[in-house]
Amino acid sequence: MRTIRGRMVLAIFLVGSIPLLAGLILAWMSGMRSLRDVIGGNLQAIAAQVADRVTMLVQSEIQNVQLLASAPLRVRLPVILANRAYDVDPAVARALIEQRAELWRNGTEFSERILNSELSRFLLETKVRGGDKVAGLLITDRYGALVAASSEPDRYFFGDQPWWEALQDERSGHVFITDVIAGRQGSFRTPEETIDIAVPILDDHQQAVIGAIKATYRFDALFALINQIRIGQTGHAMLFDAAGHPLVCPILPRQAHRIHEQLMGLIVSAEPGWGIAQDDGHGAHDTVVGFAPVRGLGPPINTWHIFVRQPPSESYAPIREQIANLALIGVVMVGFLAAMGRYVAARIARPIQVLRQSVEAISQGTYDGSLPIETGDEFEELATAIHRMADRLKASRAELVTLNRDLARRVEEKTQEAAAQMRKLELTERLAALGKVASGIAHEINNPLGIIINRIECMEAEAAQLPLPADVMRDLQAIRAQAERILRVTRGMLTLSRHAATTFKPIDVACVIRTALAVAAERVAARGVRLDSIIEADLPPVMGDRDRLETVLLNLVNNAVDAAQEGTGQAVVTVTADRVRNRQDDWVTVRVSDTGPGIPEELMERVFDPFFTTKPIGQGHGLGLFLAHGIVTEHRGRIEVANGGPGAVFTVWLPALLSPETSEQNRQWELRAKS
Numbered sequence: 122m123r124t125i126r127g128r129m130v131l132a133i134f135l136v137g138s139i140p141l142l143a144g145l146i147l148a149w150m151s152g153m154r155s156l157r158d159v160i161g162g163n164l165q166a167i168a169a170q171v172a173d174r175v176t177m178l179v180q181s182e183i184q185n186v187q188l189l190a191s192a193p194l195r196v197r198l199p200v201i202l203a204n205r206a207y208d209v210d211p212a213v214a215r216a217l218i219e220q221r222a223e224l225w226r227n228g229t230e231f232s233e234r235i236l237n238s239e240l241s242r243f244l245l246e247t248k249v250r251g252g253d254k255v256a257g258l259l260i261t262d263r264y265g266a267l268v269a270a271s272s273e274p275d276r277y278f279f280g281d282q283p284w285w286e287a288l289q290d291e292r293s294g295h296v297f298i299t300d301v302i303a304g305r306q307g308s309f310r311t312p313e314e315t316i317d318i319a320v321p322i323l324d325d326h327q328q329a330v331i332g333a334i335k336a337t338y339r340f341d342a343l344f345a346l347i348n349q350i351r352i353g354q355t356g357h358a359m360l361f362d363a364a365g366h367p368l369v370c371p372i373l374p375r376q377a378h379r380i381h382e383q384l385m386g387l388i389v390s391a392e393p394g395w396g397i398a399q400d401d402g403h404g405a406h407d408t409v410v411g412f413a414p415v416r417g418l419g420p421p422i423n424t425w426h427i428f429v430r431q432p433p434s435e436s437y438a439p440i441r442e443q444i445a446n447l448a449l450i451g452v453v454m455v456g457f458l459a460a461m462g463r464y465v466a467a468r469i470a471r472p473i474q475v476l477r478q479s480v481e482a483i484s485q486g487t488y489d490g491s492l493p494i495e496t497g498d499e500f501e502e503l504a505t506a507i508h509r510m511a512d513r514l515k516a517s518r519a520e521l522v523t524l525n526r527d528l529a530r531r532v533e534e535k536t537q538e539a540a541a542q543m544r545k546l547e548l549t550e551r552l553a554a555l556g557k558v559a560s561g562i563a564h565e566i567n568n569p570l571g572i573i574i575n576r577i578e579c580m581e582a583e584a585a586q587l588p589l590p591a592d593v594m595r596d597l598q599a600i601r602a603q604a605e606r607i608l609r610v611t612r613g614m615l616t617l618s619r620h621a622a623t624t625f626k627p628i629d630v631a632c633v634i635r636t637a638l639a640v641a642a643e644r645v646a647a648r649g650v651r652l653d654s655i656i657e658a659d660l661p662p663v664m665g666d667r668d669r670l671e672t673v674l675l676n677l678v679n680n681a682v683d684a685a686q687e688g689t690g691q692a693v694v695t696v697t698a699d700r701v702r703n704r705q706d707d708w709v710t711v712r713v714s715d716t717g718p719g720i721p722e723e724l725m726e727r728v729f730d731p732f733f734t735t736k737p738i739g740q741g742h743g744l745g746l747f748l749a750h751g752i753v754t755e756h757r758g759r760i761e762v763a764n765g766g767p768g769a770v771f772t773v774w775l776p777a778l779l780s781p782e783t784s785e786q787n788r789q790w791e792l793r794a795k796s
Contacts, residue, residue, distance in 0.1 A: 655695070
């Protein structure tokens with residue numbers, strides 16, 4: 122290393138290697154810190170979203186039970202009658218309850234009379250309508266004695282149960298929700314795990330507790346909700362109570378979990394957050410975890426907590442892959458530096474002054490000739506090499522200019538792509554906000570609507586016993602039909618906000634068209650627009666949702682009416698339905714045309730975009746055609762738009778349901794849509 126060549130090789134190697142090594146270390150530290158912040162924020166957001174979904178799921182079931190408890194004739198009246206059967210003296214009432222409890226345990230006709238009562242049959246029907254999620258329903262009087270049940274419970278008297286005592290305390294919010302009840306336990310001894318939701322039955326003034334209703338739900342719905350949450354390839358969500366007992370974990374059995382105090386102190390929090398778990402309970406260490414409380418449901422469920430984790434091997438995989446690539450580049454660079462040092466040092470054997478002058482000329486761009494060195498040895502060769510290097514620098518500069526232009530073009534393209542992605546993200550956030558608003562509106566409408574339908578049922582029940590005029594009965598039936606239509610619409614809004622699957626069945630397209638035209642007739646007549654319909658006879662049925670297809674047709678007809686009014690001649694809207702056959706498929710097409718000015722060609726590609734509208738501010742929200750496009754797509758169809766001379770033509774294509782084989786295929790499609 123005492124020679125100039127050796128010192129040059131060592132200097133070049135050290136100057137290149139030390140910054141490279143320092144850069145790798147700094148990149149690792151900075152990348153790990155930044156990646157943890159990003160992962161933690163994402164997991165916190167996911168945990169908060171899951172907690173909100175759990176809250177919405179349980180609140181929905183609470184509202185169902187409260188609605189059932191408010192039924193005046195079906196529920197409250199039998200409870201009031203049961204309370205009147207007691208003596209005024211509480212001691213006498215308790216003795217009567219003990220006597221009945223003994224009869225219940227002995228399985229006498231007394232228990233059969235309760236289980237076969239009209240109220241018990243009503244509870245059984247309600248349970249059947251609730252599907253597999255409802256394990257059982259029971260109603261008690263003001264003392265906690267059984268009045269009715271959908272199936273045989275484990276006891277007659279519930280006045281000493283924690284849920285009954287909690288309902289008597291106004292601080293409970295008149296709602297009680299249990300923790301998870303193990304299989305073969307609880308009131309109905311079902312083999313599955315369950316939770317109980319209990320609400321009081323109040324008097325006419327909604328003040329005094331005259332009884333209680335308790336619904337036992339299978340835990341499968343909560344498990345399915347938590348199980349579908351996936352973070353990356355192996356990350357998942359869990360549900361814990363405040364004591365650290367896992368309620369739902371899609372990966373490990375409950376008994377296999379060992380939750381340490383450090384982890385429980387981290388995830389049992391009043392606010393959403395994230396942190397680093399020394400032991401995440403799944404065999405991994407130093408894991409980034411997110412957590413959020415499930416709150417807003419009343420005691421004791423506010424002690425549930427969502428815990429979201431992702432194995433460190435998957436979380437840190439991007440930064441590790443990046444560091445591995447950088448290390449590989451570093452090894453290549455070290456080899457390149459060593460080779461370059463040897464190459465350069467082997468040729469530095471010329472006078473320092475000549476070399477300095479030549480280098481200065483090259484750096485200033487004034488070098489245009491060979492070096493004046495003619496020694497016949499290494500100095501002359503070095504001069505030739507410097508001359509070649511100068512020529513290469515010129516070529517490199519020209520190539521660098523070209524590369525810079527290409528790089529600028531690519532940066533511009535990537536910038537445009539990023540802007541497009543930001544617009545898509547903004548649109549997604551707006552749609553998510555719209556879904557939440559729709560869900561809230563639907564919930565607010567469902568509460569008074571349930572009361573309206575309940576009152577109509579009561580009026581129909583009274584009408585069945587009283588001789589009422591036929592027109593009054595028709596009015597009641599019409600009111601109920603429209604109320605049920607509103608209920609289906611709000612359920613559709615909830616379906617949109619929760620991204621739930623639609624249930625399809627064979628429907629008559631002609632009937633759907635006539636219903637939609639009948640609904641739109643009053644508005645069309647008020648606008649002075651002529652509405653024509655041409656429906657081919659014997660149209661085949663299609664698989665679909667009647668209400669949602671009516672929504673599509675109403676949107677198209679309403680848009681056509683608005684467009685027809687902007688035309689110069691007679692405003693006419695024409696609805697045509699016919700059958701189209703080709704070699705492979707049969708279709709039912711519905712065309713809605715108008716005599717308006719049509720759609721400009723430059724706007725054709727945007728008519729189905731959300732929030733895009735050509736109507737004045739306040740007259741359109743830009744969601745009608747977007748929702749119609751989504752509904753038709755769910756029905757395996759398509760919707761097309763074109764200018765047909767005077768005005769625009771919207772065509773809806775729906776696959777026809779023809780043969781038994783096709784019916785079976787569509788039935789399989791329906792099952793997949795539900796799953």
